[in-house]
Amino acid sequence: MTRVVVDPVTRIEGHLRVEAVVENGVITDAFSSGTMIRGLEKILIGRDPRDAWAITERVCGVCTTVHALASVRSVEDSLGISVPPTAELIRNIMLTTQYVQDHVIHFYHLHALDWVDIVNALKADPKKAAEIAQSFSKWDKNTPAYFTGVQDKIKQFAASGLGIFANGYWGHPAYKLPPEVNLIAVAHYLDALEWQKQIVKIHAVFGGKNPHPNYLVGGVPCSINLNEVAAINSERLNLVSQLISQADEFINQVYIPDLLAVASFYKDWSKYGGGLHNYLCYGEFPTKGYNHPEAFKYARGAVLNRDLSTVHPVNPRDSQEIKEYIASSWYTYAEGDNVGIHPWAGETQIKYSGPKPPFETLEGFSKYSFLKTPRWKENPMEVGPLARLLVSYASGHTDVQELVKDTLGKLGVPVDALFSTLGRTAARGLDAALAMIWLKEFFGELMGRVKINEVSTFNGEKWDPKTWPAESEGVGLVEAPRGALAHWIKIKNGAIDNYQLVVPTTWNGSPRDASQQRSSFEAALIGTPVAKIDEPVEIIRTIHSFDPCLACAVHLYDPQGRHLNQVSFE
Amino acid sequence: MGNSIWQNMQQKGYSRRDFLQFCATAATVAGFGKSGVAQVVSAFEKKEKPAVVWMHFQECTCCSESFIRASHPIVADALLDVLSLNYTETLMAPSGFQAEKSLSDTLKNNKGKYIVLVEGAVPTKDDGVYCMIGGKTAESILQTVAADAAAIVAWGSCASNGCVQAAKPNPTGATPIYKLVDKPVINVPGCPPIADVMMAVVTHLLVVGQVPALDSQGRPKEFYGRRVHDTCYRRANYDAGLFVESWDDDGARKGYCLYKMGCKGPVTYNACSVVKWNEGTSYPIQSGHNCIGCSEAGFWDNGPFYQHLASFPGFGVESTADTVGTVVGVATLAGVAAHVVATNVRKRKVIAEVHAEDQKES
Numbered sequence: 001m002t003r004v005v006v007d008p009v010t011r012i013e014g015h016l017r018v019e020a021v022v023e024n025g026v027i028t029d030a031f032s033s034g035t036m037i038r039g040l041e042k043i044l045i046g047r048d049p050r051d052a053w054a055i056t057e058r059v060c061g062v063c064t065t066v067h068a069l070a071s072v073r074s075v076e077d078s079l080g081i082s083v084p085p086t087a088e089l090i091r092n093i094m095l096t097t098q099y100v101q102d103h104v105i106h107f108y109h110l111h112a113l114d115w116v117d118i119v120n121a122l123k124a125d126p127k128k129a130a131e132i133a134q135s136f137s138k139w140d141k142n143t144p145a146y147f148t149g150v151q152d153k154i155k156q157f158a159a160s161g162l163g164i165f166a167n168g169y170w171g172h173p174a175y176k177l178p179p180e181v182n183l184i185a186v187a188h189y190l191d192a193l194e195w196q197k198q199i200v201k202i203h204a205v206f207g208g209k210n211p212h213p214n215y216l217v218g219g220v221p222c223s224i225n226l227n228e229v230a231a232i233n234s235e236r237l238n239l240v241s242q243l244i245s246q247a248d249e250f251i252n253q254v255y256i257p258d259l260l261a262v263a264s265f266y267k268d269w270s271k272y273g274g275g276l277h278n279y280l281c282y283g284e285f286p287t288k289g290y291n292h293p294e295a296f297k298y299a300r301g302a303v304l305n306r307d308l309s310t311v312h313p314v315n316p317r318d319s320q321e322i323k324e325y326i327a328s329s330w331y332t333y334a335e336g337d338n339v340g341i342h343p344w345a346g347e348t349q350i351k352y353s354g355p356k357p358p359f360e361t362l363e364g365f366s367k368y369s370f371l372k373t374p375r376w377k378e379n380p381m382e383v384g385p386l387a388r389l390l391v392s393y394a395s396g397h398t399d400v401q402e403l404v405k406d407t408l409g410k411l412g413v414p415v416d417a418l419f420s421t422l423g424r425t426a427a428r429g430l431d432a433a434l435a436m437i438w439l440k441e442f443f444g445e446l447m448g449r450v451k452i453n454e455v456s457t458f459n460g461e462k463w464d465p466k467t468w469p470a471e472s473e474g475v476g477l478v479e480a481p482r483g484a485l486a487h488w489i490k491i492k493n494g495a496i497d498n499y500q501l502v503v504p505t506t507w508n509g510s511p512r513d514a515s516q517q518r519s520s521f522e523a524a525l526i527g528t529p530v531a532k533i534d535e536p537v538e539i540i541r542t543i544h545s546f547d548p549c550l551a552c553a554v555h556l557y558d559p560q561g562r563h564l565n566q567v568s569f570e
Numbered sequence: 571m572g573n574s575i576w577q578n579m580q581q582k583g584y585s586r587r588d589f590l591q592f593c594a595t596a597a598t599v600a601g602f603g604k605s606g607v608a609q610v611v612s613a614f615e616k617k618e619k620p621a622v623v624w625m626h627f628q629e630c631t632c633c634s635e636s637f638i639r640a641s642h643p644i645v646a647d648a649l650l651d652v653l654s655l656n657y658t659e660t661l662m663a664p665s666g667f668q669a670e671k672s673l674s675d676t677l678k679n680n681k682g683k684y685i686v687l688v689e690g691a692v693p694t695k696d697d698g699v700y701c702m703i704g705g706k707t708a709e710s711i712l713q714t715v716a717a718d719a720a721a722i723v724a725w726g727s728c729a730s731n732g733c734v735q736a737a738k739p740n741p742t743g744a745t746p747i748y749k750l751v752d753k754p755v756i757n758v759p760g761c762p763p764i765a766d767v768m769m770a771v772v773t774h775l776l777v778v779g780q781v782p783a784l785d786s787q788g789r790p791k792e793f794y795g796r797r798v799h800d801t802c803y804r805r806a807n808y809d810a811g812l813f814v815e816s817w818d819d820d821g822a823r824k825g826y827c828l829y830k831m832g833c834k835g836p837v838t839y840n841a842c843s844v845v846k847w848n849e850g851t852s853y854p855i856q857s858g859h860n861c862i863g864c865s866e867a868g869f870w871d872n873g874p875f876y877q878h879l880a881s882f883p884g885f886g887v888e889s890t891a892d893t894v895g896t897v898v899g900v901a902t903l904a905g906v907a908a909h910v911v912a913t914n915v916r917k918r919k920v921i922a923e924v925h926a927e928d929q930k931e932s
Binding site: 005006007008009010011012013014015017035036037038039040042043047048050051054055058059060061062064109113118153156157160161163164165166167168169193196197200201203204205206207208209210211212213214216218219221222223224225228229230231239350352354355356357358359360361370456457458460463534535536540551 | 619626627628629630631632633634635636638639640641649650651653654655656658659660661662663664665666667668669671672675693696697698699700701702703704705706707708710733734735737738739740741742744761762765803804816817818822823824825842847848849851852853854855856857858859862864870874875876
């Protein structure tokens with residue numbers, strides 16, 4: 001029995017440590033630990049709720065915008081503000097843009113190197129690589145000259161020390177792609193780096209910059225005026241239109257074909273990494289307002305025990321449904337460390353009880369992470385693109401059902417294959433493809449509204465704090481690229497009284513709860529083979545399939561504003 | 571090993587003309603103007619790719635994300651060819667032991683020659699347990715990498731001034747880099763900094779081979795010497811008294827000045843209204859939102875974002891950060907922010923004092 005420690009887990013956002021127990025080449029137990037905390041919820045207390053989007057947006061710069069959106073929704077929910085339809089469309093355009101950009105970055109720059117052997121690409125025949133690429137994609141860049149150029153670039157780079165690719169697990173037996181497919185993927189890694197900076201210009205148009213574009217409680221900050229150079233006008237809309245066309249080509253002629261090509265060599269990974277059997281999705285992309293989830297593009301609900309015949313309703317306001325535990329986390333609760341608390345009533349006091357740094361292992365410590373452990377009706381839940389697809393599939397959304405069936409058919413694998421590391425990675429691609437379709441649709445609708453001059457982007461009825469009730473509470477739900485995200489807010493006398501975030505990686509990456517149930521990362525690692533314990537690429541592969549975001553996952557909060565910073569070493 | 575950037579580009583099939591174009595753009599972005607091109611060319615022809623390590627502490631990775639948005643002519647190559655970026659947790663291939671090896675090898679083999687780029691603040695409370703990597707505290711890792719660094723760049727507001735985690739009450743003792751290390755730090759604030767500014771600062775280090783001219787807060791003068799307000803295209807509206815009075819009102823639809831909506835442009839030193847964001851696509855004010863002052867120390871505690879400034883000193887374009895200083899805004903710059911002044915080399919004693927005062931105030 002060996003305990004394998006991976007820290008830092010790289011190619012993620014934030015600081016994650018994984019310790020896995022390996023017996024006879026297979027993982028038998030695993031521990032996921034978030035090792036950084038910033039305390040943003042504490043910082044939010046007492047501030048203007050209209051400023052909260054900017055503070056919470058800084059939770060994460062990779063999935064930028066999602067916390068800003070969750071925040072403005074929580075404040076609007078709390079105060080009963082509905083945003084104008086044009087503003088809702090612009091928000092939908094911002095979020096679908098984020099899905100498309102974030103998933104491409106994840107596939108090529110964060111996840112690909114788990115499947116793609118860069119050094120092996122040097123052995124490829126560029127002519128053959130071009131033939132293969134042209135067989136599954138119409139992208140006109142895929143020529144022999146192009147692949148020769150990329151190969152030369154890698155050769156040169158390898159000779160100069162490999163930089164960010166140095167000390168990778170190159171040549172590891174878990175890499176299965178032929179040299180030509182490795183070369184195709186590396187070429188598109190570089191192209192994706194160039195492309196991603198184009199698509200985010202949509203955020204710059206409507207939000208002024210990316211990362212961290214601007215949001216506004218009650219609508220969006222940009223105004224539309226076709227007779228003004230200093231507003232959203234024809235030139236700006238032309239730019240967005242062109243960026244959408246480019247993105248459409250990249251998703252459908254580069255990302256999805258590459259994903260399917262790589263996946264076809266790793267079908268054995270449809271047997272590993274399944275993990276939990278429960279899936280949660282808040283639903284996303286309102287078409288008739290935030291309070292009408294029945295008209296969302298993605299359905300809201302929960303699937304239990306992989307039973308796709310039943311979708312369970314989810315109510316984030318019910319104090320009995322979503323609770324956070326700290327049984328294995330570096331916090332303490334007044335009522336004891338084994339109770340679960342709904343976010344509106346939550347309490348948190350940091351109490352670090354891990355080993356004093358520098359340390360080698362967390363073994364033997366019952367508390368081992370700064371992440372809390374959320375549960376839905378006491379169940380551990382997986383969140384993310386796979387959960388979104390499954391809940392909408394089970395809810396009878398035909399667009400989702402058709403795309404899933406079509407993709408499974410192309411790969412020649414059964415529905416069960418979705419419940420795996422490979423399934424999770426494939427689901428992210430389908431999620432991007434759907435977002436691309438909806439991005440075009442939302443932009444078309446925006447143009448329709450511009451044509452009839454329905455351009456109001458702000459509802460100012462409740463902008464002035466004098467119009468607010470003395471006390472109110474709200475919840476802002478978002479399906480972020482990484483999964484179910486929610487902000488719970490309480491407002492008192494015009495200021496934030498408390499604020500709690502439960503984010504996707506808290507669901508997926510948290511430590512055990514009070515009943516010792518594992519969350520997604522830990523459950524998914526069990527049963528995964530590890531060929532070489534000193535080069536655990538398989539661990540990274542499964543962890544990356546969740547697209548972890550640790551800065552999002554760790555936070556602290558205290559509704560009473562007590563001093564929280566006492567740390568004791570037990 | 572040991573190739574110049576020009577040699578690398580030749581081997582990759584770039585022509586001399588491509589190379590000169592690259593240098594011209596690099597020079598323009600770096601603020602040298604046309605007269606500086608010759609200088610850039612000679613530097614890139616002679617210098618080896620410098621070893622660079624990019625550290626991640628208390629941050630949100632928006633600086634890394636911004637950096638890869640740079641409108642460099644060959645941006646995908648910047649990572650591969652301009653720098654030898656040997657360690658960055660966001661993009662590097664290996665994890666765990668192999669990742670740590672990439673770091674230690676770089677420090678060992680490039681002693682006194684490597685550049686340290688830091689993203690994130692460092693939590694100093696409670697023995698530093700609020701940020702640990704590989705079982706070590708962020709603070710101990712920072713001291714290790716800083717020891718033999720040729721230059722240290724603090725990316726973004728987190729590393730430059732503490733940013734959001736250092737906002738009151740700063741629960742983890744988040745501390746900017748310059749207070750923790752014993753050598754000069756180039757502060758490149760902003761949340762995040764503009765991509766082209768980041769690339770330019772790196773380029774400047776390469777070309778001149780020394781730290782660019784800095785203001786009293788350690789910021790490169792070339793990008794932080796002007797207030798957003800003074801170079802804003804909406805400034806004429808301010809001078810004419812034409813203001814947005816409410817979101818999406820007639821003034822907003824005509825692009826009037828956002829001063830009354832709380833714009834912090836008049837007290838914010840940054841290049842947004844000149845360089846702009848995302849290949850010059852826009853900047854916050856152009857897209858209708860007020861500047862929130864994200865590159866100023868303590869900006870989270872400088873009053874609500876939508877409350878307009880009562881007044882601000884140093885009205886003219888000629889004012890610089892040095893003359894105006896940090897005494898601006900409607901609220902008091904309390905706590906940590908008040909200590910963000912003029913010095914580049916501060917140590918634990920100061921941090922302890924700051925914490926003691928925070929405790930008193932809260």
